[in-house]
Amino acid sequence: MNALVLTGSGVSVGDVASVARGGRKVEVTPAVLERLEQARKVLDEAAASGQQIYGLNTGLGANLGTSVEGDASAFQRQLLEGRSGAVGDALSEAAVRATMLARVAMLSAGGSGLSPNVYAALADALNAGVHPVMPSLGSIGAGDLVMMTAIGRMLIGEGEADYQGRRMPAAKALMMARLAPVDLAPKDGLSLINASAASTGGGALAIADALSAFVQQQQAGALTMEGFSANRTILDPRLHMARPAAGQQEAAKELNRLLARAEAPAPTTLQDPLSIRCMPSIHGALIEAIDRARQAVEIELNAAADNPLVLGEDGVVMSTGNFHTASLSLAFEMLGLAIAQSAAACAARFIQLTGSGRNGLPKYLSPVGGASAGFVPLQKTVTAIVGAIRHKANPVMLDFLPVSEGVEDHATQTPLTVSKCAEMIVLWRRLIAFELMAAAQAVDLRDGLTLAPATAAIHGAVRALVQPLKEDRPLGIDADMLNTALANGTWQA
Structure with a gap:
């Protein structure tokens, strides 16, 4: 796999996934290092002129009016130690790598004033597989700095890190990887942590998962x-041109492709239930929501979101609110609602397939009938999953309190909006597995049905993992097996 070349722009959601999950390396162009050196020079000159610079010669938050005296470098270590307040379960290795890459990508834009050697140390640690232990609770979305301190402390040889499958002191992990702890120049500590890199990196992984789950949902x-035996006239392109709602034509076009064959079967019903008839509308809204969240993530990945911000070409240092991710949080709230809507329709189709019998299907999709439970007990499981998704779909971005003596009186809760959306995707994929199982069973129960080439491949992929139901058996095991294939990339259809 070719290395991801960092230029200060152009990093995508797919790039984050390839580095975080696929072990892809990163390379830094000379232009990025020159940009960093220029910004560092501007920062040092501004500090030497006596300009007040937040986090360099002033305290943070409510301590804004406090001047930093003495060793400014020592203050950067103090800054990292004093803000290491995150708690809870540690982020996964993939999430930590996504966070590290997100911060390296953001820093490549050159607005932080970070010392080039510290920037290089972060990129080297990522490439070497030295990952700080990052607790997951501590950010309210006004920058992720409390969580991000784990990265800064790791680079100076403090805290714990995971390396080659083992957890150890960060200093030992760096030594084993033949890396050295860094010394922090003024503002370097703040530059490492004052960004929404955990939210952005996690958001990129969530988008990658949403994209793959959406393909499976289609x-x-x-x-x-x-x-x-649904009425396929709902996919006629003319219908979707008549009401060109967001994503609707795209969703219908792909469903048409999957169902394409030389001779389409005649409709057996005038109108099907809404979860089937309105699938292009429902899936189209989800396409739009995924794309909006992707755009929001990729803006952050390629932006100079620092406070204060160094404008190297203009030679000035200015305070900003660029670390505040209201747009990113709102995009993931919207995506969560779109996923919940699609998941509810998926569950409704499952219940239509597995109910008392419709369009000639046997009751509960049981080939034996009588007292056979067939698929109907799984309706409870499906409903439980939908309930969990709906619970997580409730907005949280307004749930914050003023902190730091009222200086930080607004927040976005972006890490929470991203993490709950990621959890919803996991649950949604389980529903997709249930729908695939029920749909494959329905196909098997229709004598003489010839599938389209694409749907035949989908049916074959299900049957490669789950056998048809001939008599009652534990179907939850089958659902777990199919869900694992959908989630881990082994699903082939």
Whole structure:
């Protein structure tokens, strides 16, 4: 795999996933190092002129009016130690790598004034696989600095790190990776931590997962239309041109492709239930929400979001609110609602398929009938999952309190909006697995049905993992197996 070349722009959600999950390396261009050196020079000259610079010669937050005297470098270590207040379960290795990459990408824009050697140390640690232990609770979205202190402390040889599958003191991990702790120049500590890199990195991974789950949802929906013998005229392009709602034409076009065959079967119903008939509208709204969240993440990945911000070309240092991620948080709240809507429709299709019998399907999709439970007990499991998704869909970005003596009186809760959205995607994929299972069973119960080439491949992928139901058996095990394939990338359809 080719290295990701950092230039200060152009880093994508896919790039984050490839580095965080695929072990892709990063490379830094000379232009980035020159940009960093220029910004560092501007910062040092501004400080030497006596300009008040937040976090360099002043305290932070409510201590804004307090001047920093004495060793400014020692203050940067103190800054990291004093703000290491995150608690809770540690982030996964992939999430930590995504956070590290997000911060390296942001710093590449050159607005932080970070010393070039500290920047290089962060990139080297990422490439070497030295990952700080990052507790997950501590950020309210006004920058992720309390969480980000784990990265800064690791680079100076403090705290704990994971390296080659073992947890150890950070200093030992750096030594084993043949890296050395760094010394911090004025503002370096703040430059490392005062950014929403945990939110942005985690958001990138969530978008990557949402994109793959959406492809699988379209596949499940198409197979449901086959098994349900649904009326395919709902996919006629003219209908979606008549009401060109966001993403609707794209969703319908892909469903049409999945169901394409030389001769389409005649409709057996005039109108199907809304979870089927309105699939293009529901999935189209989700396409728009995913794209909006992707754009918000990629803006952050390639932006100079520091406070204070060094404008190297203009030779000035200015205070900003660029670390504040209201747009990112709102995008993930919207995405969560769009996922919840699609998940509810997925569950509704499952219940339509597995109910008392519709469009010629046997009751509960049981081939034996009588007292057979068939698929109907799974309706409870599906409903429980939908309930969990709906709970997480409730907005949280307004749930904050003023802190730091009222200086920080607004927050975005971006880490929480991102993490709950990621959790919803995990649950949604479970529903997709259930729909695929039920749709495949419905297809098997229709004598003489010839599938389209694409839906035949989807059906074959289900049957490679889960056998048809011939008599009652524990279907939860099958659902888990199918869900694992959908989630880990082994699903082939």
